[in-house]
Amino acid sequence: MQPVATTFFFYFLSGLTLLSGVFVIIRKNPVHSALALIFGLLAQAGLYLMLYAPFVAGVQIILYAGGIMVLFLFVIMLVNIERSQREEQFNKQWVVGLLAAVALGALFVVVYVKGKALFPYRIAQPIESSNTQQIGVMLYGQYMFAFEIASLLLLVAIIGAVVMAKKRI
Amino acid sequence: MLNYITSYLSSNTTPGQAGNVFWATVYILVVFGGISVAVMAMNWLERKALAHFQIRLGPMRVGPHGLLQPIADAIKLMTKEDIIPAEADKFVFWIAPLIILCASFAVYIVVPFGPTHAITDLNIGILFMLGVSSLSVLGVVMAGWASNSHYPLIGALRSSAQMVSYEVAMGMAVVSAVLMTSLHGLGPYGVGVGTSGTGTLSMIGIVQAQQEQHVWFLFKFFPLGFIAFGIFAIAMVAETNRAPFDLPEAESELTAGFHTEYSGLRWSLFMLGEYAAMIAVSSIAVTLWLGGWYRPFPNTLTGDTWDLVFSLFPALTFLTLAAIAFVGVRRMPKHPYFRVQTIGLAGFGAVLGLIGLILFAPPVRDRIQDIFWFVAKVAGFMYLYIWYRATFPRYRFDQLMKVGWKVLLPIGIGVLILTAILGVVL
Numbered sequence: 001m002q003p004v005a006t007t008f009f010f011y012f013l014s015g016l017t018l019l020s021g022v023f024v025i026i027r028k029n030p031v032h033s034a035l036a037l038i039f040g041l042l043a044q045a046g047l048y049l050m051l052y053a054p055f056v057a058g059v060q061i062i063l064y065a066g067g068i069m070v071l072f073l074f075v076i077m078l079v080n081i082e083r084s085q086r087e088e089q090f091n092k093q094w095v096v097g098l099l100a101a102v103a104l105g106a107l108f109v110v111v112y113v114k115g116k117a118l119f120p121y122r123i124a125q126p127i128e129s130s131n132t133q134q135i136g137v138m139l140y141g142q143y144m145f146a147f148e149i150a151s152l153l154l155l156v157a158i159i160g161a162v163v164m165a166k167k168r169i
Numbered sequence: 170m171l172n173y174i175t176s177y178l179s180s181n182t183t184p185g186q187a188g189n190v191f192w193a194t195v196y197i198l199v200v201f202g203g204i205s206v207a208v209m210a211m212n213w214l215e216r217k218a219l220a221h222f223q224i225r226l227g228p229m230r231v232g233p234h235g236l237l238q239p240i241a242d243a244i245k246l247m248t249k250e251d252i253i254p255a256e257a258d259k260f261v262f263w264i265a266p267l268i269i270l271c272a273s274f275a276v277y278i279v280v281p282f283g284p285t286h287a288i289t290d291l292n293i294g295i296l297f298m299l300g301v302s303s304l305s306v307l308g309v310v311m312a313g314w315a316s317n318s319h320y321p322l323i324g325a326l327r328s329s330a331q332m333v334s335y336e337v338a339m340g341m342a343v344v345s346a347v348l349m350t351s352l353h354g355l356g357p358y359g360v361g362v363g364t365s366g367t368g369t370l371s372m373i374g375i376v377q378a379q380q381e382q383h384v385w386f387l388f389k390f391f392p393l394g395f396i397a398f399g400i401f402a403i404a405m406v407a408e409t410n411r412a413p414f415d416l417p418e419a420e421s422e423l424t425a426g427f428h429t430e431y432s433g434l435r436w437s438l439f440m441l442g443e444y445a446a447m448i449a450v451s452s453i454a455v456t457l458w459l460g461g462w463y464r465p466f467p468n469t470l471t472g473d474t475w476d477l478v479f480s481l482f483p484a485l486t487f488l489t490l491a492a493i494a495f496v497g498v499r500r501m502p503k504h505p506y507f508r509v510q511t512i513g514l515a516g517f518g519a520v521l522g523l524i525g526l527i528l529f530a531p532p533v534r535d536r537i538q539d540i541f542w543f544v545a546k547v548a549g550f551m552y553l554y555i556w557y558r559a560t561f562p563r564y565r566f567d568q569l570m571k572v573g574w575k576v577l578l579p580i581g582i583g584v585l586i587l588t589a590i591l592g593v594v595l
């Protein structure tokens with residue numbers, strides 16, 4: 001089946017991501033920044049869908065937007081932000097920041113112009129109906145070792161969190 | 170253009186898979202309207218059923234037997250004053266109910282009412298449903314925080330902690346059911362070589378796997394499927410903050426939890442989102458364990474006569490409801506003040522009877538089967554929700570968290586491991 005209105009959706013989703021990124025840094029209120037980040041992550045999931053990666057999009061929504069951002073919001077709401085909001089925002093290094101951002105932007109432009117041959121002309125269109133199955137087969141077959149190492153890392157993190165948070169018995 | 174619209178009618182896939190935007194929009198509007206009507210009906214049914222459980226009558230005045238009560242409630246909520254607390258964050262206060270509403274309604278994209286009666290059939294169907302329904306936690310947290318008042322904040326933090334904890338238990342139960350889709354063999358213990366056995370996350374694929382394995386996943390590897398279903402049934406009640414897990418919105422403890430400061434239309438958006446989420450997680454349970462849209466016994470009671478018998482069920486259901494309405498008409502008081510209500514109830518009964526008669530016609534009968542059985546099973550779950558609310562006392566918050574993490578999660582992991590072992594061995 002042919003995708004519909006690809007151009008519109010691409011510009012809409014990437015525009016939403018950029019706008020959300022800008023709002024994350026601009027807003028004084030940290031809850032507004034977190035909210036903007038949530039919108040950016042959801043737009044990112046849409047972009048993953050456009051790249052024919054539905055599993056990654058689904059996992060992005062579950063873990064990133066639905067888990068990690070909830071964690072962010074918990075911390076923001078349990079810590080008293082009021083005082084820091086009333087303090088004066090200081091950005092006395094804005095010249096250096098601007099120069100660094102311009103340099104990074106120039107680097108991106110140079111890479112894009114000079115290295116046009118590196119970007120594929122058409123994106124790969126793997127079959128959508130077997131996406132999860134293929135990921136499962138690769139993850140548990142070819143990349144089993146990396147998978148187990150990542151699980152072990154997560155286990156270490158969980159144990160560390162429990163040890164740091166528990167009361168003394 | 171006309172070709173675009175009519176070309177879909179001859180295909181047998183969902184509109185999303187056929188890429189037909191027009192029909193996908195039509196389906197979306199139909200599902201949205203259906204769910205909204207279902208929420209209103211659920212509101213009425215809850216008040217009447219709770220009342221009957223408590224040996225009283227419930228709303229009787231507004232329409233005949235309170236049938237117009239939801240409409241009166243909607244009008245009341247729409248005309249109430251919209252209060253925003255002082256020092257509340259206006260943007261977050263405004264957007265929190267919208268997030269809950271959008272998250273609760275977006276899951277209906279993949280709910281399968283039939284083999285092709287879904288808006289679309291994503292490859293990651295069940296993953297999408299779980300993920301998007303977990304976005305409503307964000308709405309709850311933001312609603313509590315934006316109200317700038319301590320009861321909503323405590324209620325929101327408790328509610329979101331509860332929802333996040335029970336999502337883990339739900340995930341374990343769902344993984345057990347998805348594991349069962351990749352098995353071979355027929356019947357509850359998987360003997361014989363019956364099926365192809367490729368696992369799938371798509372909702373339509375899960376129901377079709379149950380059909381190919383000739384058993385509802387409820388009875389697969391009995392009692393493992395049953396325990397997984399039990400875990401999901403308990404976790405889904407906790408996920409939607411319904412009794413007996415409704416401490417965050419308990420009126421005696423926390424005034425009304427995270428939606429205390431919301432009034433009028435905003436509060437009704439919360440209620441709409443909550444009931445829609447209830448129907449959504451019930452559809453997950455029906456799809457994963459109860460065989461989706463298939464009629465009871467599609468493989469043991471086969472043949473044309475049994476098909477005919479079961480295809481009469483939708484019409485008979487509506488005729489039974491019409492009969493109940495007419496019994497109500499007979500029992501109405503014969504006072505002139507009750508004339509309008511009597512006429513109204515008789516009219517309602519006549520409409521139900523007419524729908525029942527239409528459902529007897531063969532072309533309608535064949536097409537309405539799948540949707541009827543799916544909706545009937547989900548309706549059973551809705552009645553169970555109301556029954557739980559009427560009978561069970563509320564869990565205290567620490568008991569609630571203990572059940573979520575220390576009871577349901579270990580049992581879920583155990584069921585998953587045993588299912589995997591049985592799947593490999595048998």
